[in-house]
Amino acid sequence: MSGRPPEPRPEIAALRPYVPGVPSPGEDGSLASNESPYGPSPSVQAALAGAAKRLHRYPDPLAGELRRALSERLGVGADSILVANGSDELIYLLCIAYAAGGSVVCADPPYRLDDIVSRMMGASVTRVPLRDWCHDLEAMADVEADIAFVCNPHNPTGTIVAREAIRSFIAGCRARLIVVDEAYNDFADDPGALTLAGDAAAPANTSLVVLRTFSKIFGMAGARVGYLIGPPDIVNVLRTIRPPFSVGSPAQAAALAALRDRAHAERVRDQIRAGRRRLRDLFVAAGYEVVPSQANFVLVLAPDEAALTARLRDGGVSVRPGATLDVPGTVRISVPSPRGLELLERALGA
Numbered sequence: 226m227s228g229r230p231p232e233p234r235p236e237i238a239a240l241r242p243y244v245p246g247v248p249s250p251g252e253d254g255s256l257a258s259n260e261s262p263y264g265p266s267p268s269v270q271a272a273l274a275g276a277a278k279r280l281h282r283y284p285d286p287l288a289g290e291l292r293r294a295l296s297e298r299l300g301v302g303a304d305s306i307l308v309a310n311g312s313d314e315l316i317y318l319l320c321i322a323y324a325a326g327g328s329v330v331c332a333d334p335p336y337r338l339d340d341i342v343s344r345m346m347g348a349s350v351t352r353v354p355l356r357d358w359c360h361d362l363e364a365m366a367d368v369e370a371d372i373a374f375v376c377n378p379h380n381p382t383g384t385i386v387a388r389e390a391i392r393s394f395i396a397g398c399r400a401r402l403i404v405v406d407e408a409y410n411d412f413a414d415d416p417g418a419l420t421l422a423g424d425a426a427a428p429a430n431t432s433l434v435v436l437r438t439f440s441k442i443f444g445m446a447g448a449r450v451g452y453l454i455g456p457p458d459i460v461n462v463l464r465t466i467r468p469p470f471s472v473g474s475p476a477q478a479a480a481l482a483a484l485r486d487r488a489h490a491e492r493v494r495d496q497i498r499a500g501r502r503r504l505r506d507l508f509v510a511a512g513y514e515v516v517p518s519q520a521n522f523v524l525v526l527a528p529d530e531a532a533l534t535a536r537l538r539d540g541g542v543s544v545r546p547g548a549t550l551d552v553p554g555t556v557r558i559s560v561p562s563p564r565g566l567e568l569l570e571r572a573l574g575a
């Protein structure tokens with residue numbers, strides 16, 4: 226035995242770890258991680274209490290009940306759905322199965338995890354700069370890759386690309402697998418016109434998967450539940466490599482309860498959309514430019530990034546500095562509750 230721990234693989238030694246958002250001391254001022262300020266449906270509590278009685282049993286590996294409920298809700302076959310430990314786990318599984326030692330194309334700035342996990346698996350990553358803060362799908366289409374990641378709405382910008390533009394991209398791109406991450410789809414003005422869930426479940430589809438999550442609109446980031454919609458063959462590949470029990474039974478029960486409370490999700494959606502307008506207006510009135518967002522956060526163009534972040538922190542509000550998201554000169558701010566908005570207004574004015 227030598228006196229030093231072993232070195233990890235070189236591509237892992239070269240990684241910078243993911244820097245998570247820092248919560249603020251007060252609940253309403255935590256605006257760094259795009260969490261829901263409204264929390265989950267109250268029915269989730271009862272579901273968790275019920276699940277607690279069965280903690281001595283392993284969970285259903287495929288989350289059958291949740292999968293069937295999603296299948297009915299989305300109108301897609303259950304064999305086209307895979308439930309996972311957050312959509313982040315799906316990004317890991319997709320990179321392991323399809324991009325290890327290969328190549329990936331994504332936007333610049335990307336969703337940080339797409340970039341990190343691809344590199345972790347030894348893939349070369351081509352980052353294509355955004356154009357007017359939106360994915361440059363034409364430029365991305367020219368890049369040969371095992372996986373193309375398209376985040377719609379995008380994180381960290383909140384911008385969208387039209388469904389038809391993504392369809393043209395899929396038809397003409399040089400990537401073998403297209404991953405459309407719809408974590409923020411529910412907050413768009415017209416989610417139904419934006420989603421590619423139906424395309425991903427269509428029998429003719431061979432190259433598109435869509436990612437969804439319970440972390441955002443359903444207010445369950447702490448439970449860790451996401452799902453993929455895609456060709457059954459791809460679902461089966463991911464099934465064979467996934468840790469069989471990665472989604473715990475409390476998380477499955479909570480997600481099922483959350484999914485059934487449509488009214489709560491609709492209320493949250495309306496409140497977030499209204500809050501997004503107020504958040505934008507607040508920063509425009511303070512002299513900042515704000516990137517048009519269809520998500521539950523906005524990207525503020527802030528040449529004074531560090532000073533602004535510090536001023537807000539002093540006012541009890543934590544936001545995400547753009548430097549940690551590969552967009553220096555900006556600040557990303559989650560849509561707050563009305564109380565959070567008051568905090569923000571006071572902190573900005575001070």
Ligand SMILES: *Cc1c(COP(=O)(O)O)cnc(C)c1O
Pocket residue numbers: 259310311312313314336376380406408437438439440441446449450451
């Ligand atoms: C928040 C977010 C997710 C959700 O990840 P989970 O692992 O399901 O919590 C996925 N993709 C993007 C782009 C996100 O911003």
